[in-house]
Amino acid sequence: MLKKVLPSQTEIRFKAAKPARLNGLPDFLVFHKEEVRTFRQALGNPGLFRHILITGPEIEANLLQFGQYLEEIVKDQPVVAEPNPTLLSLAGFPLENKYRPGKISEANGGLLLLPIKPFVEDPDLYYFLKGVLLTGKIDFLSLPEGSDSKNINRFHPSIDSRFRLILVGEETEVDSISQIDADFYGSFDFKIHMPYEISLEKSWLPVFSGLVKSWEKPGYPPLDQAALDSLLELALRWNDSQTRLSLHLSELRSFVREVLAFNNKGKKSVGRAEIEAGPSLIQKRTAIHKRKYIENIKEGLISVPLKGKKTGRINGLSVILLQSSLLDFGQVNQVSARVSLGSGNLINIEREVNLSGSLHDKGVFILQSYIKGMFSHTQSFGLDASILFEQNSSPIDGDSASCAELLALLSALSGLEIPCNIAVTGALSQYGDILPVGSVNTKIQAWFDVIRLTGSTRDKYKIYIPKDNMRDLNLPREIRESMKKGNFQIFSCSHVEDLIPDIFGVPAGRISKSGKYPNGSLFRIIEERIDRKRDGEEA
Secondary structure, three states, X not given: OOEEOXXXXXXXXXXXOOOOOOOOOOHHHOOOHHHHHHHHHHHOOOOOOOOEEEEOOOOHHHHHHHHHHHHHHOOOOOEEEOOOOOHHHHHOEEOOOOEEOOHHHHOOOOEEEEEOHHHHHOHHHHHHHHHHHHHOEEOHHHOOXXXXXXXXXXXOOOEEOOOEEEEEEOHHHHHHHHHHOOOOHHHOOEEEEOOOEEEOOHHHHHHHHXXXXXXXXXXXXXXXXXXXXXHHHHXXXXXXXXXXXXXXXXXXXXXXXXXXXXXXXXXXXXXXXXHHXXXXXXXXXXXXHHHHHHHHHHOOOOOOOOOOEEEOEEEEEEEEXXXXXXXXXXXXXXXXXXXXXXXXXXXXXXXXOOOEOHHHHHHHHHHHHHHHHHOOOOOOOOEEEEEEEOOOOOOEXXXXXXXXXXXXXXXXXXXXXXXXXXXXXXXXXXXXXXXOOOOHHHHHHHHHHHHHHHOOOOOOEEEEEEHHHHHHOOOOHHHHHHHHHOOEEEEEEOEHHHHHHHHHOOOOOOOOOOOOOXXXXXXXXXXXHHXXXXXHHHO
């Protein structure tokens, strides 16, 4: 069923609470209190848990800070953290008459903290470390040949070294290194997998406020309560959610510091207005790809028709993912379809020229399956079709355009026109169900930006999104204000046939017992075109 989205459904209901103290935890661990508690229990039981594997967001990037935190916990043992391990930085330098200790020797009797990524990139380094763990010795004869080990004395006596290894990284890195060594995961007596996001509850709100306040700097204006509220909204929007907070926090930290720098002079405090202005100020300096896209829209080099109706063409939406949430941006793409006499083949032009990724290919095959299923009762489909992202010269992937592609194809098959003042996003099942997509807020923002650039304030514009994306809606104030005025409308839907009456002005149609769709329905119109084509061939 098609439902209009209300402005109140597109904003979060959380407010940042009074800041709580972080109790000495580094900022990248403040949302991992339970994991930290069990980790400290494992540290206190070396006889049971020797080596520890930790996966989660940003721990690897903050390895030295994590090492400092461990030094406060383990006061009677050496704690050695090496963010960029190499063969000789770990093994040390055995020269002719002396040995210069490496990190493994320094960690003897204590903890050695290492990132996973270097071992994924260099299997020799991994197997050297594994050998030390198994034997308790650094055997220089076992060092692999390399440019960094040419001048060492390989006959230097082996060095005893027994330590507890704490290896940290991302889940994907564990998967990669497990392909190098199938026994990797089992080498660790204790594993902690920290979440990459959390569902916000009231108990987390003081923690969030305390975290943000910890980023303030002496000599800079403090963040007031309205600024904390706005930062919470922004953090959730970057995670494309109303309730789920990403625990990749470095980007938010960097943003807060930039806003403090922008408002260092003449401000007693930083409020909502300064936070809301922050993204555009930073994007003016960094978002070159988005600026170029906007310029091309303004100059007409990228065509996005917003008036009238067209056959076989519809506005789809995509997202360009770059280095950060501040640089990611959405695009409006003209998705087009054409049909011709043939044997029922569907051509994905992007795939033919190697611009289509596997997920996009999958989406096209799914819509092809849906079309064939709807008209399987006909003797011969009799029409070839092609689909294309117009003016696209870059690789595309993902299946979120498959709903738009299907509607363009149905328009081309039926000859019915699609209004240009609409945009559609949604993945598709083989049975026409509209499935949720990623970056829905960014896609809505892209459609809104194009309308603001080249649209008319007198016209109304619509965007159709999957029903299951309703829980993700978190839109800025300017879009909500336009929704209140009725100029910008969002509709949610769960099946492609819910869209057909609103877009084409005719019902989709349900097949009767006689094997025909009802007169006046979209599918009957397509049936009739197929029949005329077949009759023409027989004549």
